Amino acid sequence: MTPTVKKYLAAGEAIFKEGDSGDSAYIIENGRVEISLTSAGDNFVLTNLGVGELLGEMSVIDGSPRSATATAIEPCELIVISREALAERFDSADTIVRFLISMLLKRMRSSNKNQISKQTSTTKPQPGKDSQLITADDPEAYANQQAAVLERLHFEADLKQAVASKELVLNYQPIIELKTRRIAGFEALVRWPSPKRGLVRPDKFIGLAEETSLIVPIGKWITERALEDFAHLLKVWEGLGEEKPIFMSINVSGKQFKDPNFFDHLTQTTDRLKLDPSMIKLEVTERILIEGVEAETQISHARKLGFRVALDDFGTGFSSLGYLAKFAVDTLKVDQSFVRKILSDDRMLVITRAIVHMSNGLNIPVVAEGIENPDEAAALLAMGCEYGQGFMYAKALPLEKAVGVVERKTFHGTSEENEREVHGQDAQAEAPKSA
Numbered sequence: 001m002t003p004t005v006k007k008y009l010a011a012g013e014a015i016f017k018e019g020d021s022g023d024s025a026y027i028i029e030n031g032r033v034e035i036s037l038t039s040a041g042d043n044f045v046l047t048n049l050g051v052g053e054l055l056g057e058m059s060v061i062d063g064s065p066r067s068a069t070a071t072a073i074e075p076c077e078l079i080v081i082s083r084e085a086l087a088e089r090f091d092s093a094d095t096i097v098r099f100l101i102s103m104l105l106k107r108m109r110s111s112n113k114n115q116i117s118k119q120t121s122t123t124k125p126q127p128g129k130d131s132q133l134i135t136a137d138d139p140e141a142y143a144n145q146q147a148a149v150l151e152r153l154h155f156e157a158d159l160k161q162a163v164a165s166k167e168l169v170l171n172y173q174p175i176i177e178l179k180t181r182r183i184a185g186f187e188a189l190v191r192w193p194s195p196k197r198g199l200v201r202p203d204k205f206i207g208l209a210e211e212t213s214l215i216v217p218i219g220k221w222i223t224e225r226a227l228e229d230f231a232h233l234l235k236v237w238e239g240l241g242e243e244k245p246i247f248m249s250i251n252v253s254g255k256q257f258k259d260p261n262f263f264d265h266l267t268q269t270t271d272r273l274k275l276d277p278s279m280i281k282l283e284v285t286e287r288i289l290i291e292g293v294e295a296e297t298q299i300s301h302a303r304k305l306g307f308r309v310a311l312d313d314f315g316t317g318f319s320s321l322g323y324l325a326k327f328a329v330d331t332l333k334v335d336q337s338f339v340r341k342i343l344s345d346d347r348m349l350v351i352t353r354a355i356v357h358m359s360n361g362l363n364i365p366v367v368a369e370g371i372e373n374p375d376e377a378a379a380l381l382a383m384g385c386e387y388g389q390g391f392m393y394a395k396a397l398p399l400e401k402a403v404g405v406v407e408r409k410t411f412h413g414t415s416e417e418n419e420r421e422v423h424g425q426d427a428q429a430e431a432p433k434s435a
């Protein structure tokens with residue numbers, strides 16, 4: 001389903017009328033909108049709204065009919081925020097917050113009506129004249145909050161549009177066998193090259209996508225794209241006469257993992273592409289383990305279907321060694337915040353070594369994330385860490401460059417040499433996240 005996210009109106013056209021049921025709210029991208037009420041047969045302008053302002057949210061939130069009419073007074077371009085997009089937030093909000101919002105909306109509606117009746121009993125305002133009836137106690141705080149909320153809604157609408165117009169791309173970061181420096185697999189990492197916002201990193205939009213369930217269609221697309229590209233990479237790999245298979249790691253968020261259609265879609269895609277599920281690794285973070293029983297069931301279901309499961313970002317958040325005993329996983333990924341410090345902080349070195357030893361003792365291979373220099377790689381290798389990924393070898397690459405990596409099989413030399421070989425002259429700079 002392609003969501004309708006924009007609406008265009010000519011001057012004089014009504015967006016909605018008093019008494020209508022409210023199915024959408026709107027953000028004004030261009031033009032001006034007049035909000036008016038009818039009282040005793042006369043039309044009163046409550047306010048005029050301009051670019052960046054929100055309208056129509058009240059009925060969408062509390063389900064009551066529109067209490068005012070909104071008319072374009074110039075040609076307008078509006079971003080449509082669907083009832084679902086707001087209702088999901090509203091329904092999942094704290095009950096007290098919901099109550100307070102409903103109460104405020106009620107108060108706002110009755111204050112609009114009262115204001116109109118006061119005006120009609122004294123001097124009538126000229127129909128069409130601006131009058132700001134809705135005020136806030138702390139206008140600056142209100143304006144800041146409004147700007148932040150609007151930016152989030154705007155961002156969400158842009159992301160929805162990006163999904164509909166297929167703006168997202170997947171890049172593949174090589175995962176290396178540290179001892180031989182041979183390619184072992186890839187991790188699919190999503191990027192959003194937005195024509196409007198520039199290159200948006202996943203940490204900027206995956207969280208929002210998870211909050212809004214947009215992660216489900218995004219994740220579906222990621223799965224399909226990653227598996228199709230993997231089928232291509234695998235063909236190149238097998239063409240070289242290689243026996244040990246490479247793998248593809250796909251990041252899966254908690255919400256996706258819980259989606260009842262997730263595994264059906266995954267197996268349909270591997271069947272269609274004739275891919276062996278054991279070559280596919282689903283990366284899930286520790287966070288989903290906190291959710292307990294459900295995650296446990298899903299992980300064992302994934303493994304019964306033949307897929308591999310990697311525990312991502314191990315060592316961050318609520319990590320507990322107990323999880324490793326409880327949840328059978330196939331790979332452990334040590335978070336880059338550990339790798340970053342093993343050379344400078346002895347305690348981190350000891351902790352990382354303990355994690356690697358324990359994991360190896362459970363026959364679970366470890367992938368170290370974020371290796372940026374040969375000393376880190378050497379320290380990890382010395383403690384028995386089998387695999388690694390990081391800018392020292394390669395950043396996440398578009399498919400054509402990933403094919404080049406497969407053809408070369410092995411990484412040699414310094415990170416600068418790898419950079420030149422892998423990325424070529426036109427290397428797209430992907431700045432390290434940490435200094």
Ligand code: C2E
Pocket residue numbers: 173188189190201202203206222251252253312313336369370371372389390391392396431432433434
């Ligand atoms: P992650 O799963 O921990 O992915 C590894 C991140 O570390 C990637 O950032 C990668 O570019 C970065 N990285 C790799 N090597 C190095 C290094 O040597 N130095 C430094 N400083 N960074 C390195 P990216 O691509 O920005 O992804 C950030 C996070 O966004 C990912 O963390 C993952 O949680 C999420 N994400 C990315 N792609 C997807 C996706 O397709 N689906 C889902 N659900 N989440 C995704």
Ligand code: CA
Pocket residue numbers: 187251283312
């Ligand atoms: Ca990951």
Ligand code: CA
Pocket residue numbers: 312313333335336369
């Ligand atoms: Ca990670």
